[in-house]
Amino acid sequence: MIQEKTFSSPLFTFIRKEFYHVFRDQKTLLMLFGLPIVQIVLFGFAVTNEIKNSKIVICDYARDEASQQIIRKIEASSNFNVEKMLISHRQIEESFKEGNIKLAIIFPANFNNDLLHLNKAQVQIIADASDPNTANTLTSYATSIIMDYQQEMIKNSSVPFRIVPEMRMLYNPELKGATNFVPGVMALVLLLVCVLMTAVSIVKEKETGTMEILLVSPVSPFLVIISKAIPYLFLSLINLTVILVLSVTLLEMPINGSLGLLVAESTLLIVCALSLGLLISNNTKSQQSAMLISMMGMLVPTMLFTGFMFPIENMPVPLQIITNIFPSKWYYIIVKSVMIKGLGFSAIWKETLILFGMTCFLLLVSLKTFKIRLA
């Protein structure tokens, strides 16, 4: 009996209505569930910063055992495609000028000799730094292959080679692109979906005139808002699950930290995004402008300022400061810490607090502006 009473309550009536809207709008549904999948696949595979099959040249003056073994390793790597073996280093510049060579590796004469007798040998790596990110990545690929070889040498030999400082890529030893992108995509999808969906669904009611009817009715405006938010909160959590399952199965991403913590933090971002969506809807009159503002206000800054495409440390100071106002930046840090580094709440309480503060602020402002519109 009690249950029946709750079920016929205005809140339930509202929420059921919102679900009808969502499930009857194929375009929205497609976007809601298609977007995360497309994003994950796109960012995970197509737009990855992992570089494959880069054309390189090698100039081997040594032609000894050590250099040959390293070259074989390089040739075996999926990152490199040895285009040409050069006879002289003079050809190197030529190769670069031709344009498609990204990296050159030069072994000096007596490479093996130096290694065996001086316990120290040099190898030169030249990269085409017109694209600094690529150059950086390729150089580290090459370095790690050489280091790898050196480790084997030390293991198999009693000769004490000079121990070169170990280069290890922390948290991402294989320089996988996905570790960077998955947390970014999570932020992007959750923000975009929640902000866009809430903004559009509220503005739609304004456009069609049903909002007036709701405001004339005895239902409290707060209820109207809450019932808009709940279905999208629910759907976003489903979305989150889809993203996590896809990244674990398809991209072989680990979830090193607590799943519960990850979901809780994501819920915080979702609430933040819902408030932002509400705020946008309060200040727009048409679905198109709500959509445009959500897209421009969410997609572009999230891409630019979250740090998942462009490292924030490399930005000029004013831009670095600007990045702080985007909730996605903090969420990105949180997800990386929990998901990849496996850290607990004690490591991310500061970021969580900032995100929480932003959420409260946005929620308050949006509820306030909603009330003002009523007057």
Next chain:
Amino acid sequence: MTSEVVIKTDKLTKRFGDFIATNEITFEVYAGEIFGFLGANGAGKTTAMKMLCGLSTPSSGDATIAGFDIYRQTEQIKQNIGYMSQKFSLYEDLTVTENIRFFGGIYGLSDKQLKEKSSELIETLGMKNEAKKLVASLPLGWKQKLAFSVAVLHEPKIVFLDEPTGGVDPVTRRQFWDLIYSAADRGITIFVTTHYMDEAEYCNRISMMVDGVIKALDTPANLKQQYAAASMDEVFVELARGAKRNE
């Protein structure tokens, strides 16, 4: 019709900056009356109606709706009024039944009441075959009849209709007015704005707004006599001639 006053305004005014949309309008509407609220485009009809519904706060002046103060007792007012806006305002992506149940639900009708009311309503409107169809698939005239029926589903004291019959053919309009009459017979006060002068004839009393003020208020017969006009059309033209605002 009784002499019980359900809407009473006293110098109700709404300003938007320098622009005075509604300028000190004072009138009374009686219970069970069909009150026509007429005026040219931009005369201030919708603004006045929005203030009475609680969608917009007046700049000055007073008003009571169903005995409740427009400033302080908005919650009680909301319980006692129904509203049908200028735009067709049901959810197009919900079925007829779902719309009835949603709007009934937000007015706090119980499940049992909703079941009875919705089947009764569908019967009256002759929409049995359409009950499970999306509202988007209905012809405009049907949608508007449904919207009106939904607006009076909770049996409010007063229902506000903002140009309810825009874009509808004369036959459907006539049917729509049958619904209005039957609601008025049940004691619901009808406050309606319209552009159609034949509809003005259907009202018990009408008011004419020109440039934010009420220029005339009487029964259609008295107005025609007063302005020596053969039809409401002529009365309207006569009154609206002096209008400076026209959107």
